[in-house]
Amino acid sequence: MVSAPRQAVVLLSGGLDSATTLAVARRDGFDAVCLAFAYGQNHADELGAAARVARAQDSPLRVIELDASAFAGNALTGDGQIPKGRSGPEIAGGIPATYVPARNLVFLSLALGVAETLGARDLFIGVNAVDYSGYPDCRPEFISAFEETANLATKAGVASDSFRLHTPLIHLSKAQIIRLGADLGVDYALTLSCYDPDDDGRACGRCDSCALRRRGFEEAGVPDPTRYAPGVAT
Numbered sequence: 001m002v003s004a005p006r007q008a009v010v011l012l013s014g015g016l017d018s019a020t021t022l023a024v025a026r027r028d029g030f031d032a033v034c035l036a037f038a039y040g041q042n043h044a045d046e047l048g049a050a051a052r053v054a055r056a057q058d059s060p061l062r063v064i065e066l067d068a069s070a071f072a073g074n075a076l077t078g079d080g081q082i083p084k085g086r087s088g089p090e091i092a093g094g095i096p097a098t099y100v101p102a103r104n105l106v107f108l109s110l111a112l113g114v115a116e117t118l119g120a121r122d123l124f125i126g127v128n129a130v131d132y133s134g135y136p137d138c139r140p141e142f143i144s145a146f147e148e149t150a151n152l153a154t155k156a157g158v159a160s161d162s163f164r165l166h167t168p169l170i171h172l173s174k175a176q177i178i179r180l181g182a183d184l185g186v187d188y189a190l191t192l193s194c195y196d197p198d199d200d201g202r203a204c205g206r207c208d209s210c211a212l213r214r215r216g217f218e219e220a221g222v223p224d225p226t227r228y229a230p231g232v233a234t
Contacts, residue, residue, distance in 0.1 A: 006030050006031070006120070007032075007118055008115075011111055011125045012053060013036065013046050014048070014049025014053055015046065015049070015193040015209070016177065016181070016191050016216070017169055017177060018053075019053045019181065020180060022053065023181060023184040024184065026059070030124075032057075033060055033114070034054045035064060036061060036062070036064070037063070037066060038065045038066065039100075043194060045197050048192075048201065049190060050063075056190055064110060074097060074100050074101070082207050083097055083208055084204065084206040084207050085206050088211075091134070095135070096135075104127070104135075104142070105137060105146070108123065108146055116163075121161060121162065124165075124168070125165065125166075125167060127169070128172065128177070129170050140167075140170060146165060151163055173216070174215065174220075175216050193209045193212075194209060195207040197229075198229045202228055203228050203229065204229055205226075205228045206232070
């Protein structure tokens with residue numbers, strides 16, 4: 001008798017990493033429920049990308065709306081300047097202006113609540129510590145601490161029905177992530193990684209996220225399907 005697939009909650013931003021993470025979860029036999037968040041982000045086009053990716057991978061998507069004022073004072077939700085044109089060492093050189101306070105902590109906490117409600121015990125997030133760009137909530141130490149907290153703070157955890165937080169990309173380079181996704185059939189043309197897309201949802205090509213993405217495609221030897229704004233060299 002074939003056992004029924006396990007259910008998992010997958011954080012899906014609509015970017016390259018989260019799209020690959022969803023594909024890994026499905027490859028590993030999980031029925032994925034995807035969560036995206038509307039938190040006042042200036043690059044809200046990512047929500048459309050999340051919907052496209054979820055639909056392409058035959059997974060339901062829930063969008064949770066949060067009070068944008070709780071995430072004020074940074075370049076992604078406020079009027080701050082998006083860093084552009086930075087080199088690799090500059091990107092890795094500290095916490096950037098695009099850091100949103102406690103974002104992954106909040107998102108994972110909500111995902112945990114959804115998972116416990118659904119009876120799921122597996123959560124997936126596409127954090128990456130190799131092409132690290134300064135975000136403290138993408139580090140392995142944070143992931144380990146959150147998983148421990150999840151099992152201390154929930155009824156399921158207290159009952160020893162433990163949660164597991166999966167981070168399948170955490171030790172991969174961007175190029176390795178792209179190769180993995182390509183092998184799994186991820187359509188990266190559906191994704192959006194840019195922090196500052198234009199009014200038509202085209203990538204700026206110069207923000208930190210665009211820079212890491214472009215370099216990843218180059219190093220992976222995979223054609224870059226990203227739609228760039230006019231004037232961006234490709």
